Amino acid sequence: MAAPPPPYAPAVAVDDDEDDGFDWEAAVREIDSACALASASTPAVSNPAPPPRQPSAYPPSGPAPSAAAPFFHGPSAGGARQSTLDRFVDSFTKRQLAKERPPPAPVVPVAAAVPPPASRGGRFAARPDEGCSRGAGREEVAEGACAVALDHEAVQTWVYPTNIEVREYQLYIVQKALFTNTLVALPTGLGKTFIAAVVMYNYFRWFPEGKIVFTAPSRPLVTQQIEACHNTVGIPQEWTIDMKGNLSPEKRSSFWKSKRVFFVTPQILENDIHSGICVMKQLVCLVIDEAHRASGNYAYCTAVRKLVASHVPLRILALTATPGSKHPDIQGVINNLCISELVHRDESDPEVQRYVNARTVDLVKVPVGSDTSQVNDKLLEIIRPYIAQLRAAGVIDNRDAEKWSSHQLHILREKFNQAPPPNIPIEKKHEIRRSFAAAFSLCRISKLLLSHGIMPAYQAIEANLNEGAWNMFSRIEAFARAKEMMQSFLNKGVSSPKVQKLVEVLIDHFQKNSPKDSRVIIFSHYRESVKEILGALGGSCTNFFRPAQFIGQSSAGDRLKGQTQKMQQAILQKFRSGEYNILVATSIGEEGLDIVEVDLVICFDANVSPLRMIQRMGRTGRKNDGRVDILS
Structure with missing residues (x-):
């Protein structure tokens, strides 16, 4: 059978990228290995949180267990970022040992005093009688080092709301996040939104002219945080703005100048930074929700890279329920968001258990229905010749067609496109690409059929047949037969x-x-x-x-x-x-x-x-x- 021209990937309607390539067992083994390695060292109980430090307009300096990694100048080969994750693995092991001990008594603060300002690492730090105003003529105040004034009275304390129950783990995380670029990994429903609101409110107090940005990947998440900031900590509504994409650039530019607390999607933040309408030099705090998305060239990553390149000294708080399933994934988030501290709590931690139910x-x-099996057999009949062509060309290994997933074929196709074997003629390369495209598309339909049923698979086929080269499948008798079978089963009205x-x-x-x-x-x-x-x-x-x-x-x-x-x-x-x-x-x-x-x-x-x-x-x-x- 002659292979048809390459069909496009089926336009199956999903609300996220397909990410079924995760290896559950490998992820578990990797985490177990990391924890086992850490537990081989001398066990010790985790130290309590350090006392709050003076919040300056500068990021923390010096990567060490008791201090955050530098923000402006990344360490060579990512050493400090790596140590962030290594310290977390070590502290995770210590916390596992500490779980066997009775939990500490809860603390109920109203506000915590901050030590007097001090110079750190030779950098200028505001003193109570001087401050750091934008008009200061000090040599130490370099461009980008301090763009907004500091309220020296407000900065002597940081405020924690007591109008709701004080949870020890939330208090600890807030204390960390106020003074260190922090990635917070906390299960859903345990108060990440509240933590973000408290941190945002304190930076709102400390920097009367500073800009605070909260960014989340969807509008409902943005709206949720707006409500928390208004209802929980009382940030005045006249200073806040929900920056929607349908606002004109001129309107958004006006808001960037007149407002102080911004709620945006990452794409809007990235675009406004790129266009120059975002007042970057006045940003003092950036909160990133669903931070596990920070990989590759996602808008989170490009926005932070631009801020770093522009020497904007701001605090970054990243939030997620799941930072990643593998060590490299978590390390990537740490690197991309300039994280210096990783704080994790799970539902088995003593201070969290009382807030979690069974x-x-x-x-x-x-079981897969007999009608679904019949249709899938027809699809496999179409897939096999393409798999055989790829196997004969030596670009995939020797396994049966039903053993391949669309994700695996996608990885091998990308590998082939990036570095095709030099001994393969150009005409043959085109044929291989066509076979990859056909096998990939049909494997996606097969997966949809087996996991969701005949109707979604049939709808996906119908949606693609009129687009691009997908209609060439109709020339294959087995494909036409598969469609007829699907239509016949659907006409019976059986779910x-x-x-x-x-x-x-x-x-x-x-x-x-x-x-x-x-x-x-x-x-x-x-x-x-x-x-x-x-x-x-x-x-x-x-x-x-x-x-x-x-x-x-x-x-x-x-x-x-x-x-x-x-x-x-x-x-x-x-x-x-x-x-x-x-x-x-x-x-x-x-x-x-x-x-x-x-x-x-x-x-x-x-x-x-x-x-x-x-x-x-x-x-x-x-x-x-x-x-x-x-x-x-």
Whole structure:
């Protein structure tokens, strides 16, 4: 069979990049090895937090266990950044040993005194009788070193709210984050938003002309932090601005000059820094939410690189529930965000346990239906010739077609494109690229079929057949037969076995729990599955279900429109009030949102990364006992 021209990758509607290449077992082994290595040293109890230091307009100096790594001049070969992670692994082991001891008594401060200002490392530090004003004519005040005035009275203390319960771990993290560039890894629902609000408020007090920026990857997360800053610490609303992308550059430029606290997405921050309308020299504090995204050329990374290159001395606080599943991933976040301190707490830590409820996790096995197996056999029949061509060319190893995933083929294709063997003729290289593209696209459809069912797979095929070279698949008899089979099974109106099991789980849950008070979130990677799930719930014979979809803003053509920020906020409000009791969400519901207490989380697709699975599981067991069902 002659290979058709290369089809484009299927335009499967997802709300995040596909990241199914994580190796669970390897990640666990790597973490175990790191902890075992650290535990080989002499065990000791972790030292308490150091006393608060004078917050200056300068970043901390000198990488050492008791001091932060420098901000402006990165150490050679990333040594200090590496030591940050090494110190964390060591402290993690010590905390594991300390868990066997009784937890310390809680502390209840109102405000903590800060020692008098002092010079650090030969740099100028403000003295109570001088300060550091922008008009100061001191030789030590170099360009970029100190662009805003310091309130010498306010800086003598840092304020911690006591209008809500004081949690020891939050107090400790705030103390660290005020004086060190800190990455906070804290499970969902344990108060990262509160920590950010306290740090932002203190920098608001200390620098009367300084600018504070909070950035998060989605509008709902931005809105959530705005509410925390207003309601928890009382930052005046007249000084804050929700910087939306639909504002004109002229309007945003005016706000950068007139406002002091900014809530933005990373793309807006990156664009405004690049265009020059962001008043960089006045930035004193940058809070980065969902910091695990800080890899490669993501907007977080490019924005921080520009700030560093411009010698802007500001405090960076990075927040995440899951910094990464592997050592290099975490190290990358540390490097990209200029982190000097990594603070981690999990649900087994003594000071956290009292705020965490029980959570049961059940793996629900769902056999693949016979109709799905028949369709997949047809797809494999199409994939095999392309795999054989790649194997004959020596660019992939010798394994059967069903053993390959789209992620593995993508990695090998990128490797081939970057460094193709020199002995392969140009015509042959084009043929290899066509085979890679075809096998990759069909493997994605096969994965979608096996993990989500016939309807999402069929919709993905239909969405792509009219675009690019995908229509060339229609010339292959086996492909046409596979489509006919899918259409035939769909015409019978029978849901996939996984959707049927999902409905059974929900009926059982609401028979045992009040449909009025209980809340459920269903996570699915693909929007096509979200649509199918909603259809199945709406067509069920029970009146238990009041479902709503919760997806991102981008649209996948005419078939799957995204939701505006206004729509998202309205849905969340109705979910909180009980008008909806089931939320069917894509990845936008995984990260950080203070949705509401959820009794049951259902993961419709089990083959997602460890990071995303942890985020999903963090949606339940926050205020009451919760349950997670993973359909596999």
